[in-house]
Amino acid sequence: MVAKASRLPPASLQLEVGESVLSEFIQIERRGAVQVIRLNRPEKKNAITRDMYSAMAKALIDGDEDEAVRCHVMLGVPGIFSAGNDMGDFMAIATGQAGGNEVFDFLQALAQSKKPLVSGADGIAVGIGTTIHLHCDLTFATPQTVFHTPFVDLGLVPEAASSLIAPASLGAQRAFALLAMGEKLPAQEAQADGLIYKLVEADALETAVFEAAEQLAAKPPQALAIARDLIRGPREPVLERIREEGEHFKARLKSDEARQAFMAFLSRSRTK
Numbered sequence: 166m167v168a169k170a171s172r173l174p175p176a177s178l179q180l181e182v183g184e185s186v187l188s189e190f191i192q193i194e195r196r197g198a199v200q201v202i203r204l205n206r207p208e209k210k211n212a213i214t215r216d217m218y219s220a221m222a223k224a225l226i227d228g229d230e231d232e233a234v235r236c237h238v239m240l241g242v243p244g245i246f247s248a249g250n251d252m253g254d255f256m257a258i259a260t261g262q263a264g265g266n267e268v269f270d271f272l273q274a275l276a277q278s279k280k281p282l283v284s285g286a287d288g289i290a291v292g293i294g295t296t297i298h299l300h301c302d303l304t305f306a307t308p309q310t311v312f313h314t315p316f317v318d319l320g321l322v323p324e325a326a327s328s329l330i331a332p333a334s335l336g337a338q339r340a341f342a343l344l345a346m347g348e349k350l351p352a353q354e355a356q357a358d359g360l361i362y363k364l365v366e367a368d369a370l371e372t373a374v375f376e377a378a379e380q381l382a383a384k385p386p387q388a389l390a391i392a393r394d395l396i397r398g399p400r401e402p403v404l405e406r407i408r409e410e411g412e413h414f415k416a417r418l419k420s421d422e423a424r425q426a427f428m429a430f431l432s433r434s435r436t437k
């Protein structure tokens with residue numbers, strides 16, 4: 166259990182919240198030319214609600230449009246990157262009480278981001294808490310980080326174009342083990358597989374992330390943008406896969422298999 170106080174952002178960070186705060190659980194901070202998007206809902210293991218997706222999408226789009234922003238950083242808090250989509254929200258979508266497009270709007274913004282993305286993950290990284298990093302140019306993780314995508318166990322399917330991106334770096338069989346079997350992937354293996362850039366100790370994570378982000382922010386932006394586009398490759402197949410997965414995902418959310426899995430988690434949580 167990590168003490169709540171240690172999950173607060175460093176006091177040295179200047180907090181600049183825009184006019185409309187879409188979610189109290191997403192902190193948008195500006196650190197020079199680096200925009201920091203921090204998931205900060207530790208009491209729910211940084212589970213991501215629809216408002217949180219909207220806040221992150223807006224930050225990415227606004228930061229892309231702002232010439233003063235040269236790099237985006239995505240962080241969680243010590244011990245927790247994210248436990249993935251909020252299960253209560255999944256249930257609300259499954260029962261027709263909510264629409265649920267926010268996650269796909271966020272994924273479109275993420276996949277199309279114009280500025281370099283650097284992420285840092287420590288500890289829990291489940292579902293979209295894993296797949297976000299597939300869109301980041303540099304991901305730092307700690308030895309305690311475990312990536313886990315239990316989509317099929319939840320009656321769901323892979324998202325974030327992970328069914329396209331993961332096989333390309335892991336090979337088909339290891340991608341299948343990760344995305345379909347729901348096998349956990351420790352950060353050490355993720356690094357060996359080329360899914361993440363560097364492993365650093367937890368107390369050095371944010372320093373490493375900010376150093377890399379500041380390095381990128383100081384580079385000639387046009388040359389960096391062209392190099393990045395070439396390295397990332399065409400966006401259309403990625404966006405198309407996000408859409409294709411999204412169609413299946415939305416249908417699966419309303420399936421009996423998914424509803425039972427959400428119910429099991431939510432009732433387990435209530436009786437814990």
Ligand SMILES: C/C=C/C(=O)SCCNC(=O)CCNC(=O)[C@H](O)C(C)(C)COP(=O)(O)OP(=O)(O)OC[C@H]1O[C@@H](n2cnc3c(N)ncnc32)[C@H](O)[C@@H]1OP(=O)(O)O
Nearest residue numbers: 208209210212248249250251252253268291292293324434
């Ligand atoms: C498009 C996106 C797709 C996806 O992201 S699919 C993936 C969806 N996510 C998951 O399947 C993960 C669900 N969560 C878990 O399995 C566990 O949690 C963890 C392994 C991540 C952590 O376990 P532990 O350390 O034992 O913590 P705890 O007691 O389960 O959780 C602490 C509080 O956090 C809430 N919470 C955790 N994950 C979620 C979630 N995803 N949605 C909503 N709430 C969540 C719990 O309920 C509880 O809350 P309370 O203290 O009030 O009982």
